[in-house]
Amino acid sequence: MLSYETPKITGMRVIPVAGRDSMLLNIGGAHSPYFTRNLLILEDSAGHIGVGEAPGGETIQHSIEQARELVINQSIGKLRSMVSSLQCAGRNADFEDFGKGSWTFELRINAVAALEAALLDLMGKFLGVPVAELLGNGKLRDSVDVLGYLFFVGNGHDTPLDYRRGTEGLGHDWYRLRDEAAMTPQRIVEQAQAAQDRYGFKDFKLKGGVLAGEQETEAVTVLHKTFPDARTTIDPNGAWSLNEAIQLCNNLHGVIAYAEDPCGAEHGFSGREILAEFRHATGLPVATNMVATNWREMAHALMLRSVDIPLADPHFWTLSGAVRVSQLCQDHGMTWGSHSNNHFDVSLAMFAQVGAAAVGRTTALDTHWMWQEGDSRLTRNPPQIIDGKVAVTDAPGLGIEIDMKQVEQAHAIYRKLPVGGRNDAMAMQHLIRDWRFDPKRPALTR
Ligand SMILES: O=C(O)[C@H](O)[C@@H](O)[C@H](O)[C@@H](O)C(=O)O
Numbered sequence: 001m002l003s004y005e006t007p008k009i010t011g012m013r014v015i016p017v018a019g020r021d022s023m024l025l026n027i028g029g030a031h032s033p034y035f036t037r038n039l040l041i042l043e044d045s046a047g048h049i050g051v052g053e054a055p056g057g058e059t060i061q062h063s064i065e066q067a068r069e070l071v072i073n074q075s076i077g078k079l080r081s082m083v084s085s086l087q088c089a090g091r092n093a094d095f096e097d098f099g100k101g102s103w104t105f106e107l108r109i110n111a112v113a114a115l116e117a118a119l120l121d122l123m124g125k126f127l128g129v130p131v132a133e134l135l136g137n138g139k140l141r142d143s144v145d146v147l148g149y150l151f152f153v154g155n156g157h158d159t160p161l162d163y164r165r166g167t168e169g170l171g172h173d174w175y176r177l178r179d180e181a182a183m184t185p186q187r188i189v190e191q192a193q194a195a196q197d198r199y200g201f202k203d204f205k206l207k208g209g210v211l212a213g214e215q216e217t218e219a220v221t222v223l224h225k226t227f228p229d230a231r232t233t234i235d236p237n238g239a240w241s242l243n244e245a246i247q248l249c250n251n252l253h254g255v256i257a258y259a260e261d262p263c264g265a266e267h268g269f270s271g272r273e274i275l276a277e278f279r280h281a282t283g284l285p286v287a288t289n290m291v292a293t294n295w296r297e298m299a300h301a302l303m304l305r306s307v308d309i310p311l312a313d314p315h316f317w318t319l320s321g322a323v324r325v326s327q328l329c330q331d332h333g334m335t336w337g338s339h340s341n342n343h344f345d346v347s348l349a350m351f352a353q354v355g356a357a358a359v360g361r362t363t364a365l366d367t368h369w370m371w372q373e374g375d376s377r378l379t380r381n382p383p384q385i386i387d388g389k390v391a392v393t394d395a396p397g398l399g400i401e402i403d404m405k406q407v408e409q410a411h412a413i414y415r416k417l418p419v420g421g422r423n424d425a426m427a428m429q430h431l432i433r434d435w436r437f438d439p440k441r442p443a444l445t446r
């Protein structure tokens with residue numbers, strides 16, 4: 001009789017970390033000078049380290065902590081039951097919080113994804129295969145397309161907040177430009193040109209929900225004229241009314257490849273119903289990370305045909321869930337993509353592995369990495385964006401090696417911050433006194 005020595009989990013650490021950011025504007029306000037994340041590090045009896053990354057904040061940090069009693073001394077072979085135990089523990093609370101208006105980056109499901117990533121990292125290292133090989137139909141591509149994620153940027157240097165003033169010594173204009181205000185179509189084009197020159201992006205997304213709709217559609221139109229071959233989109237995070245979105249986007253045929261959350265719930269109709277009406281009225285493909293973010297919402301979105309491109313971020317779908325969304329997309333004639341928030345390089349590796357395993361038609365993945373790259377890393381050799389792609393090699397696990405010195409530095413930065421979670425209203429109040437979030441109004445139209 002053969003005996004199998006499957007490694008057991010011997011150690012677990014949850015480390016809140018922070019890194020630098022620019023004053024990126026969006027409907028929720030303005031990014032603070034620092035973004036926060038939670039890093040999970042597992043160790044097994046074979047001496048391997050497995051890592052996973054989740055959004056910052058105490059709710060997620062404590063949810064990951066709950067995994068400790070589920071995983072310590074367990075065989076990594078129990079990956080699926082460990083993940084589903086943690087998932088069941090947080091499910092109802094998530095629905096409740098979401099119903100009260102929480103953002104996806106505040107949900108406990110993100111903790112489940114970090115656990116799954118770290119376990120898959122260990123399993124991949126044990127079996128000698130990349131994580132993509134352990135998802136869906138296995139690894140389908142050697143690189144994943146990512147888009148250049150453009151933002152209107154506030155003048156953070158006019159506030160008392162400690163915004164970065166360029167990253168020295170990296171030898172490209174992008175690292176200066178990303179910290180300067182960008183409030184006009186011309187500045188957005190300059191941002192895109194510098195980012196393309198640095199990372200080779202073929203596709204772009206402009207974050208809207210900041211200025212009046214006409215100004216934002218003008219910016220995306222100028223962007224398209226400058227990069228006519230790019231798949232370009234605009235995402236106002238549901239700031240426009242249905243009528244406004246139809247009016248604005250009917251002028252964007254041939255300009256945008258798809259519209260991302262152009263409008264959302266209104267007058268008692270759900271965001272899924274409103275996006276279905278938008279889609280019917282304009283004939284434009286619709287992407288979302290707001291109205292089909294879990295299986296229950298997805299079922300309704302499918303019945304209504306609200307969405308063409310679900311942006312299945314592995315952080316709030318889990319890695320296996322995001323790949324399962326790609327399978328659903330393939331069966332229902334949809335295209336798979338992924339949403340992102342600011343993140344470190346562990347998350348970049350998670351996106352890349354999921355993107356390499358996604359089946360069917362895919363669109364370039366969102367990533368905020370260009371805003372962090374060069375001065376915020378947790379691994380020795382972060383995945384690179386070259387020619388608008390992230391390579392996915394056959395290196396085992398997530399294909400990254402954690403750099404504990406960097407982790408400690410990022411943790412020290414975190415410890416100096418007044419709050420752990422993301423609060424875009426706080427920074428925005430330095431631009432507009434007493435500013436308050438309104439899900440139906442662009443941030444600067446007050
Ligand atoms: O400001 C941001 O970083 C973005 O608005 C995100 O928070 C948001 O989730 C975005 O990435 C999106 O696609 O909606």
Ligand SMILES: [Mg+2]
Nearest residue numbers: 235260261289
């Ligand atoms: Mg979006």
